[in-house]
Amino acid sequence: IIEVFDESGSLVTEEMSWLTETIDFSSIEHDDGMLIALDNEYVCVSNWGACKSRSGVYNSKQTYQSTFLLSYDPEFETELKCLGGCEEVAEVCKKIVVTRDYELLDRLLPVVEAKEKSKFDVKSCQILLQMLMKSRKNTASRVALVSKIIAGLSSSVEPDELLFDTIIEAVEKLGHDKLGDAIEVLLNDVVRKRTKDIGFFLKRMEFALKLNKRVEGGGGGLNYLEAATNDLSSYAPIKLKNSACAAAVSTILDMISTYNETDLSNVVEACLNFFHRGTAHQFLQTMMDRTHLLEQLLAMNKFGSLQSSLVEFAADFARRSANFYRNDVKATLEGERKDMFIQAAAFLIEFGTQNDFDRFGKLSIKSVDLFSVFINAVLDTSGQELLRDILNKCLLQYSITDVDTSISLWTVRKPDEPDILPTPSLHVKKVFELYPNVVQTVDKDKRLPLHYAADSSTASFEVVMEVFKAYKHAASIRDPMTGLFPFQLAASNDNVESSFSLLLANPNLVSSGIKVSERKRKRSSSA
Numbered sequence: 001i002i003e004v005f006d007e008s009g010s011l012v013t014e015e016m017s018w019l020t021e022t023i024d025f026s027s028i029e030h031d032d033g034m035l036i037a038l039d040n041e042y043v044c045v046s047n048w049g050a051c052k053s054r055s056g057v058y059n060s061k062q063t064y065q066s067t068f069l070l071s072y073d074p075e076f077e078t079e080l081k082c083l084g085g086c087e088e089v090a091e092v093c094k095k096i097v098v099t100r101d102y103e104l105l106d107r108l109l110p111v112v113e114a115k116e117k118s119k120f121d122v123k124s125c126q127i128l129l130q131m132l133m134k135s136r137k138n139t140a141s142r143v144a145l146v147s148k149i150i151a152g153l154s155s156s157v158e159p160d161e162l163l164f165d166t167i168i169e170a171v172e173k174l175g176h177d178k179l180g181d182a183i184e185v186l187l188n189d190v191v192r193k194r195t196k197d198i199g200f201f202l203k204r205m206e207f208a209l210k211l212n213k214r215v216e217g218g219g220g221g222l223n224y225l226e227a228a229t230n231d232l233s234s235y236a237p238i239k240l241k242n243s244a245c246a247a248a249v250s251t252i253l254d255m256i257s258t259y260n261e262t263d264l265s266n267v268v269e270a271c272l273n274f275f276h277r278g279t280a281h282q283f284l285q286t287m288m289d290r291t292h293l294l295e296q297l298l299a300m301n302k303f304g305s306l307q308s309s310l311v312e313f314a315a316d317f318a319r320r321s322a323n324f325y326r327n328d329v330k331a332t333l334e335g336e337r338k339d340m341f342i343q344a345a346a347f348l349i350e351f352g353t354q355n356d357f358d359r360f361g362k363l364s365i366k367s368v369d370l371f372s373v374f375i376n377a378v379l380d381t382s383g384q385e386l387l388r389d390i391l392n393k394c395l396l397q398y399s400i401t402d403v404d405t406s407i408s409l410w411t412v413r414k415p416d417e418p419d420i421l422p423t424p425s426l427h428v429k430k431v432f433e434l435y436p437n438v439v440q441t442v443d444k445d446k447r448l449p450l451h452y453a454a455d456s457s458t459a460s461f462e463v464v465m466e467v468f469k470a471y472k473h474a475a476s477i478r479d480p481m482t483g484l485f486p487f488q489l490a491a492s493n494d495n496v497e498s499s500f501s502l503l504l505a506n507p508n509l510v511s512s513g514i515k516v517s518e519r520k521r522k523r524s525s526s527a
Contacts, residue, residue: 021084023070078104082111086121086154093124097131105145112152119154126163129170139174146170147182155191158200164207168214176219187224193235198248198274201236202255204228205267209259229270238278242285245275249293256300265303272309279316284324287317288337291344310351317344318356321363329363330370333377342381349389358458361394365427367409375431388438391431392452396467399424399460425466432470439471445481450474454489454498455482464490464498468505475505485509 001020004013013020072080081088089112096105105128111118120128128149132142150167153159159167171179186192187204205228212221240248252271256264275282275290282290294313297303332341348360365371378387400410400422410422423429431438439449450471453464468475468486475486482489487502487509503509 018081018084018088019070021088022080079107079111082108082118083115085117086119086124089118090121090124093120093128097127100131100135102135102137102145109145109148109152113148116155120149120152121154122157122160122163125149125153125159126166129163129166133166133169133173143174143178146174147179150179150182151185153186155189158192158196158203159186159207161203164203164210168207168211168219171211171215171219176215176217180220183220183224187227193231195237196235197240197244198232198236198271199244199251201228201232202248202251202271204231206251206255209255209262212262213259225267229266232270232274236274238274239281240275240278240286242283242289245282245286245289249289252293253296256302268297268303269309272306272312276309276312276316279320282316282320284320284328284332287320287344288332288340290316291340291347294347295340295343307351310347313344314348314350314352314356317348318352318359321360324363326366326370330373333370333373338377339381342378342386345378345390346382346386349386349393354393357393358397361398364390364394365398365400366406368422368426369409371427372430375434379434384435384438384441387431387435388441388449389443391428391438392443392447392449395427395431396449396453396463397456397458398427399463400426401460424460424462428463428466432466436470439467439474447479447481448474448477450477450486451479451481451489454486454495454502455479455493457493457495459493459495459498461495461497461501464495465501468502472505475502476509 001023003011004016004019006012006016078092082092089108092104092108095101096108112120129146132146132149135142137145150170167179167183171183176183193200205225208221208224208228210221211224212218215221248271252268255267272293275286275293290313294306294310297306329341332338345360348356352360364374375387375390378390401407401424407422410426412420414420442448448471450464450467451474453459453467478485479489484492485502487499490496490499490502
């Protein structure tokens with residue numbers, strides 16, 4: 001609308017500015033807007049005015065300008081204004097609440113039902129429902145009005161906590177059997193659910209749980225809880241901001257604490273699956289929030305072993321570690337969330353695969369400063385046992401001089417002196433300096449570090465020898481998993497140089513033959 005004139009021809013565009021919002025042509029289906037008819041696919045028979053401009057070569061667009069007459073009954077000016085959108089509707093709602101004008105409400109509702117643009121915003125919906133809860137109108141009338149108001153909430157908005165509480169109050173007073181259909185219309189609106197993050201669906205779950213707790217018979221709360229849980233999987237985009245993940249974890253834990261008498265296993269499973277599906281878009285902060293959630297769930301001892309979720313997390317954490325910024329990892333290990341990073345590493349060690357260990361090992365030795373902070377944090381937070389397992393499963397398999405490691409970040413530089421390049425096994429040596437007895441310490445499988453080093457197809461000769469030199473007697477100790485001596489393990493992994501050097505440490509191992517039990521021979525070959 002360009003200008004508005006009254007019936008006498010006076011310019012009233014400013015006074016009647018609401019008309020520019022009320023009148024639109026969105027209901028005209030034809031692509032050419034104001035065209036009345038076509039005599040064939042291309043030729044216009046008539047239109048509302050002269051064509052003022054054309055644009056486009058292949059898909060031409062024609063713009064028309066016309067003057068037209070609008071007539072209406074002034075008594076329905078309120079309805080016309082409400083066609084302009086939520087803002088005008090909100091003003092009328094305030095007037096209704098102040099004056100308790102139910103007749104005006106009856107006039108407003110058909111407009112709200114007819115046009116999405118004119119539906120209630122959250123505040124309007126909430127104050128109208130509160131008014132009706134205090135009304136003396138008969139129950140049937142109130143049910144009809146409350147149902148229309150709930151169903152009349154704009155698809156572009158979601159109830160806030162206050163509105164959800166008001167809806168629960170309405171259910172308490174009028175009954176879920178009477179309002180259930182309207183609530184389902186609100187919750188099943190696909191437009192409202194589309195592309196919303198996990199926080200949106202968690203709020204719906206909280207509404208369902210609160211409804212189930214407050215209304216006798218549950219008020220359909222558990223059905224709504226199941227629907228919100230399913231919707232999380234169907235509608236929520238998996239890309240998640242760091243702040244949204246932290247808030248979601250906090251909400252999940254609060255829900256479990258508040259509604260501890262309700263079985264929330266399906267909710268927890270759906271949330272953990274959601275986080276797992278979004279791994280490709282997650283960085284360090286999000287992984288730390290996921291670690292915190294898993295740690296708390298395990299401590300509650302209400303949701304079983306969480307075995308599958310922990311296996312998925314171990315793989316996710318290892319896979320994403322390649323995308324962690326080195327400085328972010330270092331800052332985390334030196335900051336308040338150090339415990340979370342070490343806990344994530346502990347989950348990886350306990351539930352990961354060798355592929356996961358390899359990926360995490362590459363992250364650990366990216367630079368000397370990061371590595372030093374990491375192994376010290378492991379000792380400070382979790383102790384020697386975890387450091388031993390990380391050494392055995394993640395570190396012995398790699399050398400500082402591997403392709404994936406930045407040698408320059410391990411090089412010692414001093415002014416006016418030649419650079420000191422790192423040895424391939426420098427990272428292993430640093431672990432031994434912190435924990436000298438680790439080479440003599442067996443893990444839960446009764447294996448020594450030399451067994452792991454010799455049994456790795458990627459361990460370098462220098463790393464194997466670094467472990468051997470720290471505890472030479474280990475070369476004469478069979479691997480309890482395979483029944484093989486370390487030199488045999490190295491040979492089976494084509495590390496001939498390591499195998500020969502280990503055998504030289506105790507040639508007597510082959511002077512009279514090596515006896516290997518049939519049971520262990522079969523186990524070795526199957527491995």
